[in-house]
Amino acid sequence: MKYYPVYIDISKSKCVVVGGGEVAERKVKRLLECDADVVVVGNELTPKLEAMKNDGSISHIPDNYQSDYIEGARLVIGATNSDEINKRIYRDSRKRGILVNIVDDPAKCDFIVPSVLQQGDLSIAISTGGKSPSLARNLREELEQRYGHEYEILLNIMGNIREKIIARGEPSGENKKLFESVLNSDILQHIRKKNWDKVRKIIHNLVGEDINIDKAP
DSSP states (O other): OOOOOOOOOOTTOEEEEEOOSHHHHHHHHHHHHTTOEEEEEOSOOOHHHHHHHHTTSSEEEOSSOOGGGGTTOSEEEEOOSOHHHHHHHHHHHHHHTOEEEETTOGGGBSOOOOEEEEETTEEEEEOOTTSOHHHHHHHHHHHHHHSOHHHHHHHHHHHHHHHHHHHTTOOHHHHHHHHHHHHTTTHHHHHHTTOHHHHHHHHHHHHSOOOOOOOOO
């Protein structure tokens, strides 16, 4: 099977995770990072999920899975240790047109969750089509050594530059040349060295703008 790579906006959307173990905990954490409204269905929760419930980060239904619990969901993740329950989650979700992922069972997934390297708004997703999550994780760890916090800063700078340049109303071809001139400069080296005066000078010389630099990790 070939998966269509896509990023979905699930902010403020109901996302249901069935199961309260460590796997469910990992899935919940990622959903919360994307600002989803997470509902966890399960009789028992890990201590961390219990803490999330207590501080209001997630909603909790302390019960066995019932199809009513996924009504109105944007997506559903099945993370139970029961094949029969996982089959029901998959069947019920598909019937309702809800995107569903059954952990460790690609045949029962509308989508699979890649291993993700995240540096601020920069995200690099690695997928093996469900064949080897371990390999995807290893590749992500390798990339983390190459793409560090400096890329988060660079991306923030490029976003600020983009806003200012587009506001000028110049042709897109001219704008593209300016973007590429910054990226092809040695700005990344100076970001790594925390030479902020030099970074500002490069931007001013190439773009003719003064940019605020967010250096926070």
